[in-house]
Amino acid sequence: MNNKPLTDKEVSIASKQFFDLYQIVYDDLRDYHENVKAEEVLKAMEQVCGLAQKLRAQEVLDRFGFNKEQEDADLPSI
Numbered sequence: 001m002n003n004k005p006l007t008d009k010e011v012s013i014a015s016k017q018f019f020d021l022y023q024i025v026y027d028d029l030r031d032y033h034e035n036v037k038a039e040e041v042l043k044a045m046e047q048v049c050g051l052a053q054k055l056r057a058q059e060v061l062d063r064f065g066f067n068k069e070q071e072d073a074d075l076p077s078i
Helices: 008-030 038-062 069-073
Strands: none
Touching: 008 038
């Protein structure tokens, strides 16, 4: 593991990504009730990001092997 201190640029990039995701989840939760607390957003983010990881992994598995229909459709027919 790299124990060097983080640079300002690294923290800035991570912060931007985190708060973009936070805002998405916050906005979605506000659709259900107005008084959303930070704790609720963080708990929801944990679940949503876990689901997103599973969906990403499933998408990769679905495109494996001969199931690449969209890519194959782009190939010229002989």
